[in-house]
Amino acid sequence: QVFVVGSVVVACSVKVTRLPLAGESLSGSAFLAEPGGKGFNLALALSRLGIGVDGIFSVGEDMFSSLISSTFAQVGYTSEMLVHREGSTGAGVAFVDPAGENCLAVCLGANNALTAADVRAFAPRLHRSDLVAATFESPDAPIEAAFALARAREIKTLLNPSPYRPIAPSILAQTSILVVNAVEANALGLGAASQSDGALQATPAIERLLGGGLELLIVTLGSRGAVAFRKQARPFHQSAFEVAAVDTVGAGDAFSAGLIAGLLADKPLEDALQGAAACGALTTLHFGAFGSFPSARTLAAFVER
Numbered sequence: 001q002v003f004v005v006g007s008v009v010v011a012c013s014v015k016v017t018r019l020p021l022a023g024e025s026l027s028g029s030a031f032l033a034e035p036g037g038k039g040f041n042l043a044l045a046l047s048r049l050g051i052g053v054d055g056i057f058s059v060g061e062d063m064f065s066s067l068i069s070s071t072f073a074q075v076g077y078t079s080e081m082l083v084h085r086e087g088s089t090g091a092g093v094a095f096v097d098p099a100g101e102n103c104l105a106v107c108l109g110a111n112n113a114l115t116a117a118d119v120r121a122f123a124p125r126l127h128r129s130d131l132v133a134a135t136f137e138s139p140d141a142p143i144e145a146a147f148a149l150a151r152a153r154e155i156k157t158l159l160n161p162s163p164y165r166p167i168a169p170s171i172l173a174q175t176s177i178l179v180v181n182a183v184e185a186n187a188l189g190l191g192a193a194s195q196s197d198g199a200l201q202a203t204p205a206i207e208r209l210l211g212g213g214l215e216l217l218i219v220t221l222g223s224r225g226a227v228a229f230r231k232q233a234r235p236f237h238q239s240a241f242e243v244a245a246v247d248t249v250g251a252g253d254a255f256s257a258g259l260i261a262g263l264l265a266d267k268p269l270e271d272a273l274q275g276a277a278a279c280g281a282l283t284t285l286h287f288g289a290f291g292s293f294p295s296a297r298t299l300a301a302f303v304e305r
């Protein structure tokens, strides 16, 4: 089972023929409003792969909180996974063009009101998990509290520091697995980590990260795949699967879910990474994220094809 320190937002997207300019009104060809957010997407992608999920998610007191509550019921999550805060539920708006390019803005709302005390109240449930995962759509305090609770029981932790902000040393020190995309890798000063070809070598910045408590660093590179760095092991490049991508929203969350599923099944890292890449690729085949995450069976069939 995985415990997710969650973020949850209502993600609205409008399909447009091109991204709008400042001051411009465009007609869109399709509109979609669905529950999303990196934490929720990760939870959902794990559930679709058959992994048990628990976690803590914060919603506000507007109409979107009822949408989230009914979605939780629909996907089989207990309402105990939701805490209620004053103000607005997290929400975002995106424009997506025919090439799948998008621009978006997210207001995290109630997600920002999640506290360390909220998380500590979930300690007995968190301690029943094999791994605790978080993204940077949650504030530092609850992530730090959850990771400290996890590491005190030697439960592994996974951090996806997206959207990027500097990683607090107290969080980094409690992180077992760090998954970043190319933008985040650059922001963290990891340098040549984003070179997927030629002789792969960990940079001094990566060596420093791995010299601490971190066991595994993964840099995802979109259609160029992903690179894994471990202590005292050669970096490993996993190619992306070639697919006709429609919309890459959720690919990073799906990748993390595929990775976690592989690692919890005690697969070798190479196999877990292949599953992660396949899970990411399959998610790009559909508009939006909610309906895009593959089942374990679809994933296995895709990898073996």
Ligand code: ADP
Binding pocket: 162, 181, 182, 219, 220, 221, 222, 223, 224, 225, 226, 239, 240, 241, 242, 243, 245, 248, 250, 251, 252, 253, 255, 276, 277, 278, 280, 281, 284
């Ligand atoms: P994020 O969505 O967090 O920015 P990436 O874009 O790096 O993350 O995507 C995460 C993973 O999903 C990649 O490492 C890759 O395996 C898969 N992926 C993403 N985009 C594509 C694509 N266009 N084709 C195939 N696989 C993709």
